[in-house]
Amino acid sequence: MEFNQDELQDMKRFYSGERARLMGQLDHVESMLAKLTGTPLPPRRGRGAGAMSAVLQKKRGPKSIWGSFIIKRLRARNRPMTYTELIEDAMAIHHLPAEKEGSTRASILNSAFRLRSVHGRLETIGRTGKKERYLILTKWLDSDGMLVHPYDEEFKAMAGGKHVAVDMASLPTPRYDDDLPSDGESEAEEVA
Numbered sequence: 001m002e003f004n005q006d007e008l009q010d011m012k013r014f015y016s017g018e019r020a021r022l023m024g025q026l027d028h029v030e031s032m033l034a035k036l037t038g039t040p041l042p043p044r045r046g047r048g049a050g051a052m053s054a055v056l057q058k059k060r061g062p063k064s065i066w067g068s069f070i071i072k073r074l075r076a077r078n079r080p081m082t083y084t085e086l087i088e089d090a091m092a093i094h095h096l097p098a099e100k101e102g103s104t105r106a107s108i109l110n111s112a113f114r115l116r117s118v119h120g121r122l123e124t125i126g127r128t129g130k131k132e133r134y135l136i137l138t139k140w141l142d143s144d145g146m147l148v149h150p151y152d153e154e155f156k157a158m159a160g161g162k163h164v165a166v167d168m169a170s171l172p173t174p175r176y177d178d179d180l181p182s183d184g185e186s187e188a189e190e191v192a
Contacts, residue, residue: 066090066111070135071121079154080125080134080147083109120172125155125163134159141166 003011030041073089074081087105090096096104112135115122123141124133140151145166147155155163 064107064111066107067115067119069093070108070112070115071137074122074135074137080136080140080151080158082132082134083112086112086135117172123166123171125166127159127161128164130159132159134163138171141168143168 034040069090070086073086077085083105086108087101090104090108091098091101094104112122116124121138123136123138125136125147126133134155136147136151140147142148145168146152147163152162
């Protein structure tokens, strides 16, 4: 039998997909047998599921430093902060050149978005009709979505009035254990 290049590629793709599907089924069968019998099965010979899963799954990249930086700066300042203040602090603390301001700004905005929408550790507040937003820790909010004392006084002094209440029902809860604060991120932690 002879095949042209297109036919060979199609066949390789098909059999690779079939192999992956069958390996997944085999993993499921083995786990069910292990549960039913109460004893682990002996390891498979040859290239097992571990070799296949290493090809299919990509390793998670390193965590960004900016998420923890934002949390630590809010705790250190102990008051609501604007994005501009955070970016200026990042440039000064990390001794970054002016050329890096754009990428630093983008990284901080991305990290703040993730902390707000995925982890539920930050929220932004502002006054009605005003464009400027302030970042706060969700721990600073009461059950009605208003800042607790002394943060409410800090906000009034900075923004010139009360903020719009935060919808507490819309705050996300962490999906994974990685999203929860670690022991190294305790409330007492301070950064200069």
